[in-house]
Amino acid sequence: MSGRYGAVAETIRIEGTRILATLIRTVGDVQLAEDAVQEAALAALGAWPVTGVPPEPRAWLTVTARRKAIDIIRRERARGDKERDGSELLELRLDPLAPDDVVQDDLLRLIFTCCHPSLSPPTRVALALRTLCGLSAAQIAEVLLTTEVATTKRLVRARQKIKAAHIPYRVPAEADLPDRLPAVCAVIHSLYTAGHAPSEGEAAYDVDLCVEAIRLAELLHTLLPGQPTPTAVLALLLLTEARRPARVDESGEVVTLDLQDRSRWDQDLIARGVELLNDSLERSDRQADAYQLQAAIAAEHARVPSYTATDWREIVRLYDLLVQVSPSPASELARVVAIAETGEIDAALKLLDTIPPSSRRHAIRGELLARKHRYAEAVRELDQALDTAPPSHPERQHRERRRNYFQQLADEG
Structure with a gap:
């Protein structure tokens, strides 16, 4: 039953x-x-x-x-x-x-209403999860790392603002789509990121939230098939989702990219993601935006049979473009890792000093210092990474193991 x-x-x-x-x-x-x-x-x-x-x-x-x-x-x-x-x-x-075509128009109206620029980004995410995904206030609170009461109040204020400000329930004109689509795509990408890499909780990913984000990305691509950005977002999500089966082991522990069993990657999702990426690039005259660049990086990882076969210089080139198009601490940290994988560890360590401190930055710095056999310093960085992360961070056990391993090497040296 x-x-x-x-x-x-x-x-x-x-x-x-x-x-x-x-x-x-x-x-x-x-x-x-x-x-x-x-x-x-x-x-x-x-x-x-x-x-x-x-x-x-x-x-x-x-x-x-x-x-x-x-x-x-x-x-x-x-x-x-x-x-x-x-x-x-x-x-x-x-x-x-x-009829179905009218329903599709209504769905598109609803998506753009939920993601109207007059609403704050967290409110857009909350409203999208409520109205487009049908999640409860309690479920949304878990996604936004807040309380059910605060989420309920946010949703009520959002509905009141839509009504009071007379936010139009319509699809933007063709000329306005370039200005309005980024907010919609950002909501969908944020949903997937929240599920794929949660900042708290023991699970390494939230499958349900990832599925919801992909469903919305599929819907937006279906409704606007000629627009390159929604196509790129869907490509990125599918290429990322393809690796999900290999991201954790049987005990639920995080498996890093270099140790993942690539035979478990979903080749059908990879093939479709690459096809969508190529279609998106053709529609934008091969002038890549942030989503296309991220999808291209994911495709570069997906196309090789092993970690050692990765073309890290090509990935660095793509990250160079990404930090120019859409700079962020996350993309800058990923670029540092890629640079280190080309063998330029000293250059990577210097670049880390220009990036704001965070738990992830400390963890990356610890790994790079260990490659230089500076194990005591690596231990201190991992300690800081653990101290500045939530107690239930999904990578905590992995970082603890690495910290203990570096401590053992430091004691032996």
């Missing part, structure tokens, strides 16, 4: 997003639409495990959600809410089931 219930819940969650997108267009109110879809979902969860999922689940949920919306509007009018009139009820009764 639990498996059947889970399948029903997943169907409701996926179809509910499509229904929500259309219902928001109809009633013009995010909160009302969410409440109606939530009540329809509860009705489905009560009925479908007994009767089975209907042949047209979206139609069933759509009709039920409309009825729930009508009930909500009637209750509000009975309480004296004068903002709503009978036209909404009439439209809900008469509006036919939207």
Whole structure:
């Protein structure tokens, strides 16, 4: 029964997003639409495990959600809410089931509304997870490393701002897409990063969150197939996801890239990711943006049979471009690692001094110092890496092992 219930819940969650997108267009109110879809979902969860999922689940949920919306509007009018009139009820009764192309347009409207530039980046992520992925406030709080209460307040303020500021529920004009797409793509990439490399928690990755991010990336690519940036984001996510089966061992311990069993990498995801990357580059006249460069780096790792066969000078060249296009401590640290892999360890150590301190920087510096046989200094750097990371950091045990190993070498020397 639990498996059947889970399948029903997943169907409701996926179809509910499509229904929500259309219902928001109809009633013009995010909160009302969410409440109606939530009540329809509860009705489905009560009925479908007994009767089975209907042949047209979206139609069933759509009709039920409309009825729930009508009930909500009637209750509000009975309480004296004068903002709503009978036209909404009439439209809900008469509006036919939207065809697939209209539903896709509604989904696109919803994506751009959730990722509107007037909303803060964390709010965009929270709103996307709630409205596009159907996650609860508690689940979103885990992603954003905050509390359920704070997340609920953030979502309420976001809906109020959308309504008060009259943020348009529409797809931007073609000329405006270059300005608006980065915010959407950044939300999707942030979701995947939060799942792939969580800053806290014992698990090395959050599979569910990675799946949600890829689902959104697939959706955006399907809705805007001619746009190079969404295509590049999807390519990057698939190329990264391809390595996931080899990232942890049977005991759940992190396996670093140099030790991963590449036979466990998903070759189908790699092939599709490379194809999407090439398509994206062709559509941008081979003028690469940050996502294309990151995807190209992932593809470079994926194309060789072993770590030792990696073309590190090509990867350094790609990171050089990336830090020019989109500088960040994360990309600069990755560039330092790539430089060290070419044998230029002294140059890499000097570059580390120009990057702001962080747990990861201390860990990288410790590894590089150990390569120079400066084991005591390496131990101190790993100690700092451990001290500045959360107690439940997924790489803590790996770093502790490396620290103890360097301590042993220092004692022997």
